[in-house]
Amino acid sequence: MLKKNKSKEKILQKALELFNGKGFTNVSIRLIAAELNISHSNLIYHYKTKNDIATALHNELLGKAIALNKQAVTYTDFIEGLFESTKKGFEILYEYRFLMIDLNFILKENEALKTVFLEVEKIRAKMYENVVQNAVKQGDLRNELYPGEYRFFIDHIKIFSDSWIVSSQIYYTDLTKKVIIDLYADLFIKMWFPYLTEKGKEKFFRIIS
Amino acid sequence: MLKKNKSKEKILQKALELFNGKGFTNVSIRLIAAELNISHSNLIYHYKTKNDIATALHNELLGKAIALNKQAVTYTDFIEGLFESTKKGFEILYEYRFLMIDLNFILKENEALKTVFLEVEKIRAKMYENVVQNAVKQGDLRNELYPGEYRFFIDHIKIFSDSWIVSSQIYYTDLTKKVIIDLYADLFIKMWFPYLTEKGKEKFFRIIS
DNA sequence: ATAACTTTAGACCAAATGTACTAAAAAATT
DNA sequence: AATTTTTTAGTACATTTGGTCTAAAGTTAT
Numbered sequence: 001m002l003k004k005n006k007s008k009e010k011i012l013q014k015a016l017e018l019f020n021g022k023g024f025t026n027v028s029i030r031l032i033a034a035e036l037n038i039s040h041s042n043l044i045y046h047y048k049t050k051n052d053i054a055t056a057l058h059n060e061l062l063g064k065a066i067a068l069n070k071q072a073v074t075y076t077d078f079i080e081g082l083f084e085s086t087k088k089g090f091e092i093l094y095e096y097r098f099l100m101i102d103l104n105f106i107l108k109e110n111e112a113l114k115t116v117f118l119e120v121e122k123i124r125a126k127m128y129e130n131v132v133q134n135a136v137k138q139g140d141l142r143n144e145l146y147p148g149e150y151r152f153f154i155d156h157i158k159i160f161s162d163s164w165i166v167s168s169q170i171y172y173t174d175l176t177k178k179v180i181i182d183l184y185a186d187l188f189i190k191m192w193f194p195y196l197t198e199k200g201k202e203k204f205f206r207i208i209s
Numbered sequence: 210m211l212k213k214n215k216s217k218e219k220i221l222q223k224a225l226e227l228f229n230g231k232g233f234t235n236v237s238i239r240l241i242a243a244e245l246n247i248s249h250s251n252l253i254y255h256y257k258t259k260n261d262i263a264t265a266l267h268n269e270l271l272g273k274a275i276a277l278n279k280q281a282v283t284y285t286d287f288i289e290g291l292f293e294s295t296k297k298g299f300e301i302l303y304e305y306r307f308l309m310i311d312l313n314f315i316l317k318e319n320e321a322l323k324t325v326f327l328e329v330e331k332i333r334a335k336m337y338e339n340v341v342q343n344a345v346k347q348g349d350l351r352n353e354l355y356p357g358e359y360r361f362f363i364d365h366i367k368i369f370s371d372s373w374i375v376s377s378q379i380y381y382t383d384l385t386k387k388v389i390i391d392l393y394a395d396l397f398i399k400m401w402f403p404y405l406t407e408k409g410k411e412k413f414f415r416i417i418s
Numbered sequence: 419a420t421a422a423c424t425t426t427a428g429a430c431c432a433a434a435t436g437t438a439c440t441a442a443a444a445a446a447t448t
Numbered sequence: 449a450a451t452t453t454t455t456t457a458g459t460a461c462a463t464t465t466g467g468t469c470t471a472a473a474g475t476t477a478t
Contacts, residue, residue, distance in 0.1 A: 007455085023314065025234055028435060039457045044437080046455090104310055104378055105232065121380075145402070146414070152399045156369070159396075162379075163372035169313055170371075171330075187368075190361045193354070194403035205355070216425085237465060248427045253467075255425090 008046055010036060012060070015053045019098035024054070024106060051110045054099070058113055061096040062120065068092060069127070078135040079203040082192065087185045093165065094181055100165040121158070128154045140200035141192075150195075157191055164188070217255055219245060221269070224262045228307035233263070233315060260319045263308070267322055270305040271329065277301060278336070287344040288412040291401065296394045302374065303390055309374040330367070337363045349409035350401075359404075366400055373397065 014036050018027045029050055033040040047053045068088055075081030093100060107114040132150050135141040144150055164184040172180055196204055223245050227236045238259055242249040256262045277297055284290030302309060316323040341359050344350040353359055373393040381389055405413055 023317065025314065030435070040436090041438090041458075042456050049436085101313055104375055105234065107379060108232065118380075145410070149399075149402070152396060155396055156365075156400055159369060159372060159376050160365070162376060163368055166313055166375075167368050167371060170316060171327075187361060187364055190358075191365055193358070201354070238467095239465070249466090250428075250468085251426050258466085 008056075011043060011046055012053065012056055016057055016096065016098070019054075019057075019102075020096075024050075024098050024102035051106075051113070054106055054110060055113050057096060058099060058116065061092065061099065062116075064092045064095075065089070065120075077203070078131070078138055078140045079196075079200060079207060082131075082189060083207055086188055087181065090164075090181050090185045090188070093161075094177060097165045097169075100162065101169060103162070124161075125154055125158065128157065135200075139197055140203065141195050142197050142200075153191075153195065157188070160188055160191060217265075220252060220255055221262065221265055225266055225305065225307070228263075228266075228311075229305075233259075233307050233311035260315075260322070263315055263319060264322050266305060267308060267325070270301065270308065271325075273301045273304075274298070274329075286412070287340070287347055287349045288405075288409060288416060291340075291398060292416055295397055296390065299373075299390050299394045299397070302370075303386060306374045306378075309371065310378055312371070333370075334363055334367065337366065344409075348406055349412065350404050351406045351409075362400075362404065366397070369397055369400060 011032065015027070015032050018032060018035065027050075029043055029047075030040040032053075033043040036043070047056070068085065072081060072085040072088075075084060099106065103117075107117060129150075132141060132154070136143060164187070168175070168180045168184060172183070175183070193201070193204060220241065224236070224241050227241060227244065236259075238252055238256075239249040241262075242252040245252070256265070277294065281290060281294040281297075284293060308315065312326075316326060338359075341350060341363070345352060373396070377384070377389045377393060381392070384392070402410070402413060
């Protein structure tokens with residue numbers, strides 16, 4: 001018999017693997033148990049429902065995202081920080097991609113997780129606002145050309161952040177993890193380009209090449 | 210007993226209503242039949258599987274989208290055309306929103322529909338390429354600032370087009386159809402702004418106000 | 419009106435799933 | 449060593465779902 005924590009960890013690990021591979025809706029408690037060679041009633045003992053597993057995995061993701069954020073503050077240069085933290089953030093998200101792929105479905109029947117998710121979104125938006133403000137001050141991003149321009153831009157990038165994984169699942173089923181992340185991180189960064197100042201654009205081209 | 214075509218139409222109509230309201234995965238053949246007060250075996254007689262219904266509804270959507278496209282060609286002014294056709298396009302898509310909300314899931318188990326979908330995507334990309342080229346020629350969009358800039362921009366707007374409905378489902382469950390469409394059509398149009406020339410921006414502000 | 423067809427309902431089956439209950443095995447505590 | 453708590457497997461049940469088969473009812477064509 002495994003120790004309590006080891007069991008729970010193993011369950012989460014296998015569930016994550018199956019959710020990512022087969023989609024959240026196509027994985028039953030019984031399947032996860034079978035893959036672990038334990039009885040399904042045993043699994044239920046640890047996690048009452050599939051939603052509890054999803055919530056636990058979301059907490060894992062959250063922990064990693066927060067850790068990354070703390071680290072990201074240390075970047076002094078905006079453009080450099082954008083490149084680095086985008087890629088790392090995308091990697092973490094991809095590890096838990098089932099959450100984004102089946103986001104709608106999961107949130108619909110998991111009110112608690114939905115509340116957390118919306119809270120995180122607010123924080124994320126605030127964070128982007130700060131990044132933009134600082135970049136404008138530092139002269140890497142230009143000023144707004146009409147009121148609220150950056151508010152709309154942040155909406156754009158939030159939508160992109162929420163959906164690039166789904167997009168990759170539809171259009172690039174056969175590509176490897178690394179290629180997909182590089183592709184979409186690159187695409188994400190290029191959303192910022194038209195808002196850069198001349199100085200910002202110079203830096204941008206220097207890093208690209 | 211209803212005439213053949215009437216029956217099929219009624220089934221599609223009710224299925225669309227249920228798919229949009231409860232999500233594709235949460236609606237069974239039996240539920241659709243029950244809501245229509247017919248036996249499920251009768252429904253199966255008309256449509257063998259749920260996927261067949263999804264395919265039929267996708268065909269409906271496709272028909273309407275093609276009709277809109279033909280109409281859209283008549284706009285002489287780029288900015289005006291952008292505003293008009295975006296809104297109309299978004300309205301059509303919203304009518305069949307379950308297709309976008311559960312896109313991943315549906316395409317995963319409907320190979321035929323996936324093929325069609327990817328074909329349509331290619332056409333859509335070509336269409337956007339033409340729109341951009343013409344707008345550049347007419348002096349409403351600026352030239353590329355680096356090679357492939359508009360290719361990436363088209364990727365951006367494709368991702369947005371595929372995912373704004375999912376986004377609306379998560380963030381704005383309580384808003385009405387009209388408000389949601391206005392909100393996201395506006396957001397979509399604002400993605401184009403930074404690529405406009407001075408002349409284009411002037412037109413943009415004139416229409417906005 | 420009769421025959422051929424289309425459409426419909428009902429009964430039945432098998433598989434999958436969530437859930438509850440019980441008892442045994444293992445681990446921890448005293 | 450004995451007791452208590454935690455973990456585990458097994459069984460059984462109800463529900464949902466997709467699917468098949470059959471026979472009846474309705475429609476159309478001859």
